[in-house]
Amino acid sequence: MVFAVFAPLIFAIIIPFISRFKRKIHTGWLILPVPLLIFIYFLQFVGRDFSTIMQSTNWIPSLDISLDFYLDGLSLLFALLISGIGTLVVLYSIYYLNKEEQLGHFYTYLYIFMSSMLGVVLSDNVFVLYTFWEFTSLSSFLLIGYWHYREKSRYGALKSMLITVFGGFSLLGGIILLTIVTGTTSIQEMVSKSDLIINSEYFLFILVFLLLGAFTKSAQFPFHIWLPDAMEAPTPVSAYLHSATMVKAGIYLMARFSPIFSEVPLFFVLLSIFGLVTLTWASYMAVRQTDLKGILAFSTISQLGMIMAMLGFGTTYGVFAAVFHILNHATFKGSLFMIAGIVDHETGSRDIRKLGGLMTFMPISATLAVFGTFSMAGVPLPFLNGFYSKEKFFESSLHLEGSGTFVEGLITAAPIIAVVGSIFTFVYSMYLFFGTFRGEYQESELPKKPHEAPIMMLVPPAILVLGVILIGLFPNFFNHVLISHSADAVYGDSVTKKIKFWHGWDSRAFQMSLVVISLGVLLYLTKSKWDSIYSFLPGPLSFNRVYDWIVEKVESVSNRITTFYMTGSLRLYMVLILTTIIIITASTLVFTGGMNFDVNDLAPITTAEIIIATIMALGAIGTTIAKNRIAAILILGVVGYGLSILFVMYSAPDLALTQLIVETVTVVLFLLCFYHLPNLESGTKSFTKTGTNLLISTGYGLLMMLIGISAYNSRFAETISTYFMENTYKLGGGHNAVNVILVDFRGIDTLFEIAVLFGAALGIYTMIKLRQDKGAK
Structure with a gap:
């Protein structure tokens, strides 16, 4: 595992040298085997009678920090997503980015990010996890700002950096408090000492700091505002970071630490509330967008909110549904980002108002988009994996437990909010597909005549769509070899669920799906009648304005402070x-x-x-x-x-x-x-x-x-002088203690003192020589 984590980082060092040959062969082809081999390595663990695997290497023993890499069902799922989709993204980027781009920079940043994400999901030491966590923020900043000559790219990169690093500092605070309370830096040992954490005087701070770290990274409301602006990154970056990997780091963090808080209702209530609010708000806002990647950005936020809510439900139904949807979302969302990139690449526009009728020109892309969008919408078809996990989401919202007025109110509201958020999910899914591939073709609005993408550019989204279909057709195979093991790792106990397509007409979850589809179709067909509501909600209100105001004030105050003392005096x-x-x-x-x-x-x-x-x-x-x-x-x-x-x-x-x-x-x-x-x-x-x-x-x-x-x-x-006086003659063979100390006991120190003298003498000689030479002229 150690090599699997650091292999992309090692190659990132040599990529700038490899990229010099890009005119003869695209840099992507030379480095494509790296994530592929990592994927194959982790693939060997799938289907086994799973037991956890730990590998440890000393790093900073004095601080109890070692490179402890821990593989269980949850980390295996994420490692497969990171390496598998990473392979497809590299292949896709070969045809998306031409050889005139700064390929050395792009692939260096991408492989640093890949290594960092693998480190996050495999680390058992909390400080190693945090180190990799911050590297994901740094590398994503570089990837989002890859086209740095664009103002929007710089703005999006800085925004993502400020918000996620703020969350990273919060995470660090929580980690430090956890180590103080438990006396260990191992996550697994912290889980075994959950009673100490829960009864600690620092518990509330630990909880808040960890939640802030997860919410900022996984774009939960109100920290979601950085993700839409991050869409200025090249499409391969969006397909990788913002659908399958980085934005799920916060999800992973909550899943990994949830066994610690298994007896804390507040933890699950907060996750559920913020997840449901994020789901509803982001799905509602997605319908408002006109940029293809903007729609997908808000759809990603809504899907992340749904996964966070399912983790927050804290039941076996919720945990199983969350893990299942992590896998499903990566397949259909990754393919849709790639299709959006293909549309932009082949038409010159991502503005859905200028698109339409592209199915005639891009039939393969349209076919792939059908599977991706309909799976995301949760359309009840047996070959769409998104329907299965959407059903599990509804089912988990119906099996909540707890006592207390607040909890009982959440239990009542959760199914309703789940339906409302899913209705808008259906609307933006239909809006995305039909607005792009159906309708009237507007030739005059497009910068270039559309045509189908090269076949190799279609292979990565096609493989992901194949994953959508295979998981839909054989869900219990994937459940047996992967999903159930991941759910067990999160829940801390055996989670056995059967995945079925048909539960009968009397199934409440299926009835909720029918409500979603019925109202979703109605709202989509009447979109032009009601979308003026966005002028009132949110209207002029925007968290982006709050962010811009904060940044402006911080810069203004910093400038005044700096001007005060930077006077040149x-x-x-x-x-x-x-x-x-x-x-x-x-x-x-x-x-x-x-x-x-x-x-x-x-x-x-x-x-x-x-x-x-x-x-x-x-x-x-x-x-x-x-x-x-x-x-x-x-x-x-x-x-x-x-x-x-x-x-x-x-x-x-x-x-x-x-x-x-x-x-x-x-x-x-x-x-x-x-x-x-x-x-x-x-x-x-x-x-x-x-x-x-x-x-x-x-x-x-x-x-x-x-x-x-x-x-x-x-x-x-x-005092050490006693030791020197007793051992000067015995060990050094001299009577003069000072001389023996200088030559024997502190010989290295004396050597460097001589180097100082030599440097000083050389400086004097150089200045005198320069003076003489100048006088000679």
């Missing part, structure tokens, strides 16, 4: 930096008990030390009042050379020698750089400036003194 910068250091460090010392000011154990001060210190102090003061540059620099050198003398007195000749050389180089550098130095200020300095300088310099000096004394008096172990 070096003095102001030093004042701010030193003041911050003084305040933060002093506060830390005081509030953490680090202030340990005790002078009883300090060595006595000798007369020589007092004289040298006084000379250094006078030199420092003299530097500030000198009127001549050369005088100021020479006086400043007195401080450095005085420090060298102190090193000699404290038996540290190596430090003294290093200080002498570096001080000499510093003085020489100042003298050589006179030309670039600012003019010395003339006149008397203001009282405010002088007082500020005096206050900060005094405060900083006192702080360093307090740190030194406190550090000396805060010893938590025996």
